[in-house]
Amino acid sequence: MSGARPARSRVAGALLDAAAAAAFWPRAAGATLRGPPLVDTVLLTLRLVVTSVPVVFAVTFFSGAMLTVQAAASLAPFGGGALAGIAVGFGGIREVFPLLAAASVAARSGAEIASQLATMRVTKQIEALEVMGLDPLRLLVGPRIVAAVVGTPVCVLVGCGAGMLGAQAIGAWQLGLDRGAMWSNLWSGIVAADLVVGALKGLVLGFLLGAVSAREGLVAGAGARGVGSATNRAVIRALVVVSCASLALSSAIYGRLAG
Amino acid sequence: MSDSTIPDSAAPEHTGGPAVLLEHVAKRFGDHAAIDDVTLAIPRGRITALLGPSGSGKSTLLRLITGLSRPDAGSVRVLGEELSTLPRGGLLKLRRRMGMLFQDNALFQSLTVVDNVAFPLVRVARVPTAEAKRRALALLEQVGLPGLGERRPDELSGGQRKRVALARALALEPEVVLFDEPTSGLDPQTSAAIDALLRETQRRLGTTFVVITHDIISAAAIADHVGLLVDGKLRAFGSKDEVWSSTDPQVRAFLDRRLPAG
Ligand SMILES: Nc1ncnc2c1ncn2[C@@H]1O[C@H](COP(=O)(O)OP(=O)(O)OP(=O)(O)O)[C@@H](O)[C@H]1O
Ligand SMILES: [Mg+2]
Secondary structure, three states: OOOHHHHHHHHHHHHHHHHHHHHHHHHHHHHHHOOOOHHHHHHHHHHHHHHHHHHHHHHHHHHHHHHHHHHHHHHHHHOOHHHHHHHHHHHHHHHHHHHHHHHHHHHHHHHHHHHHHHHHHHOOHHHHHHHOOOOHHHHHHHHHHHHHHHHHHHHHHHHHHHHHHHHHHHHHHOOOOOHHHHHHHHHHOOOHHHHHHHHHHHHHHHHHHHHHHHHHHHOOOOHHHHHHHHHHHHHHHHHHHHHHHHHHHHHHHOHHHHO | OOOOOOOOOOOOOOOOOOOEEEEEEEEEEOOEEEEEEEEEEEOOOOEEEEEOOOOOOHHHHHHHHHOOOOOOEEEEEEOOEEHHHOOHHHHHHHHOOEEEEOOOOOOOOOOOHHHHHHHHHHHOOOOOHHHHHHHHHHHHHHOOOOOOOOOOHHHOOHHHHHHHHHHHHHOOOOOEEEEEOOOOOOOHHHHHHHHHHHHHHHHHHOOEEEEEEOOHHHHHHHOOEEEEEEOOEEEEEEEHHHHHOOOOHHHHHHHHHHOOOO
16 A cells, blocks of 8 residues: 555645646736737737648548548448548537647647747746746736637638648548549538637637646746657647537537437 | 836835845755844945855845745835735736846856847847847947857857846846856956956946955955845945944954955
């Protein structure tokens, strides 16, 4: 039984840390309400979109293709290879592409947010702001949260488009499905509301990945090692939080339709 | 230095008292007492050097004075304001009357030198950008750095970076400037030049300077008053002559090991 105690206290420590991390979210939200500097906010938003879109595009394009191969293979025995488009359209647009897009933003831009803030923490630039009587949350965190909240929905929509392109591309080239039928099947089950929901999901996931990344950067430990491990932790935690939140949103929005 | 977002505090000005007053201040990290029952009054308009070996609690003391960390016991008063009872807005406002030089300068790496110095003017004092830049260039000239404004901090030498940090700390015309090891990591000649600059600047402005250092040569060159911190305790405090002629064995042990003979 001697091992139980440290294990239990490690679990307790992890829970406490998770609670402390989540306690930062309302502060991050508050920071965006105190008037983040406009120029920084616009530049950071553009930067987030421009740097994340290529990653989002690659990840969702290949995922769309991959889903299509699998769906077509599963449906072929029932004579419905072309119906793959319907399944991929639904599942992709509503679930997979938004999640993968947000995860890609977390990996690309969340990591950048964390490493920038961690560097500023480690080199005392954040304390320098505080000593000037300025509010680092308003000046540094606010613009980055806004960038994530505005930029992630854009990335989600790009991801939905890229996923559909990936599905269409493999459907037409490898699976030899009829191009016109494939494309119309892909979009057949999707209504404008799905894209709106996707964008709203992107907004929530963007806030969460921004807040998680910013918090890990702000609490970085000393030295270059502190920056490295803060960045690493930010990506891992943002991925976990974004996945959980994505499921929570889906079951809240679509769960009722299943019953 | 007015800022519309922070209302003027109703507290009266205490121009007479010490710039910084610590009473029975203690700060612990775990079971280690980094600052142990320190009482000390730092006079206005002078240079006070706080000496002490590495790990004696000097940086911790500075963080307590800026309100970046809170004491476990005792009271910290800066410019007449008790930090522990000050609301956050009041603390931010008080900090605008202080300047600080960090040990590693803490310059904003993404900004040019002139923008670093103009930053507090633009962001804190809301000075228009063009005017702030003009004033920043004048400050850079005063600290002996004309013509380097467009460089980035990482394109400067250690001594030059220190001068930029001084210009930035002076930008808002603070009443107290705190220095954490201003000459550490500099060669003796550059150290002497920075010491001379501090001395000259303080004499010109009449501002209160609090200089943390383990460098006795530097303290001897610049200080009017000297405090000696050992293991978190204040072992001596007084005018430079008083401390230099102290007979306390612990004070002598620190001074004699480091003061040049004769
Ligand atoms: N955040 C912290 N957590 C734990 N211990 C700390 C912390 N900050 C300082 N200490 C400890 O408190 C003591 C005093 O540290 P401090 O940095 O104030 O010393 P110093 O006099 O500035 O030293 P140096 O001349 O090396 O900069 C040291 O033993 C240090 O290890
Ligand atoms: Mg120190």
